[in-house]
Amino acid sequence: MEFLQPLDSLEFPPIERAILNMLKGVFEYPAPLESRASKIASDILFCCTEKDSDTHVSFALLSTWDVLLELVSCVLPDHEWHQCLVQALALIREREGSANEEDPSYKWSDLPQLSIRVREHWELKPTEGDEAAPNRLENWKNVTAFISKLVSSGYTKLIYLAMWEIYDALESPPTKVKALINCRVWAVTEWILQCSQLLMKEMKSPKGQIEESEKASEVAGPLFGKDLPSRSLQRWDFWKKTSHRTFERV
Incomplete structure (x- = not known):
């Protein structure tokens, strides 16, 4: 995975480094794309809903989206990993209920916080120079x-x-x-x-x-x-x- 080498030089917080390693591990696993997408969806849901974790679901989701955007920026447009992640997020959107018990509007179907992170990322789109x-x-x-x-x-x-x-x-x-x-x-x-x-x-x-x-x-x-x-x-x-x-x- 030479194209992911630029990520090695980034200083990810521990939770983001763990999420990145999780994604890379699933991508490399010799299984059909649909199976890997399902595994990624399950891992993200587990990371965000683990009862024994001290990490709030909103922070876990933001960390996940940050890693995802950094990762896909290194993956070529026609690479299967793009489709694998799209399918994984589609599976998460199918989940019923709220990601946050304290906020019923925090629905899995909306992929909470993702649109905010993407919007912020788009503010940095290339300009002259x-x-x-x-x-x-x-x-x-x-x-x-x-x-x-x-x-x-x-x-x-x-x-x-x-x-x-x-x-x-x-x-x-x-x-x-x-x-x-x-x-x-x-x-x-x-x-x-x-x-x-x-x-x-x-x-x-x-x-x-x-x-x-x-x-x-x-x-x-x-x-x-x-x-x-x-x-x-x-x-x-x-x-x-x-x-x-x-x-x-x-």
Whole structure:
């Protein structure tokens, strides 16, 4: 697992190091993908619900999501580990009840705290200058591939992230940094490949799935026209036309 070597240099807290080792151990186990996904789901649930643990479930979940995001940033988009983790999280979402006995709204089906951690991670997406950092753009592609697959699997509350990527790549004046343009175009392509039906649904409906950061995700970019309706097939058609022109340039 040479591609995970960058994680060795990170200073994980003990609980996060234990979670990372747990995930790596399951990934390496010679079993079908579905079996490994089931094992990962069971291990995460055990880590978060162990009665004898002094670690609160909210902290255990945050630690899990932190490790997961660091890990997938090192895993190539077409690697089976992405799908393995997506299936594991789908199994956790099927669990009934609350992850926190003190808070009935803390439902397993929502993957508590994950959307917050991903949102925070997206605030650090590459900008001009980051292309010089080793693996910065490649790591971003890896995370984008995983999150887009997760949204496609049914965790739709993160679909607004696709809108952010489209805003940067297709609706805003292009950056002059070719490597960054290529990265943004790649990210948009991945979102469209994984979530085109969901994005189309968002544009057709005045009340779509977008719940988080609604104002930020609803605002269209200047190249489309800020006075035009942000939810419309007109915007969808603009994406298609602009994407063709952008893809031809890169």
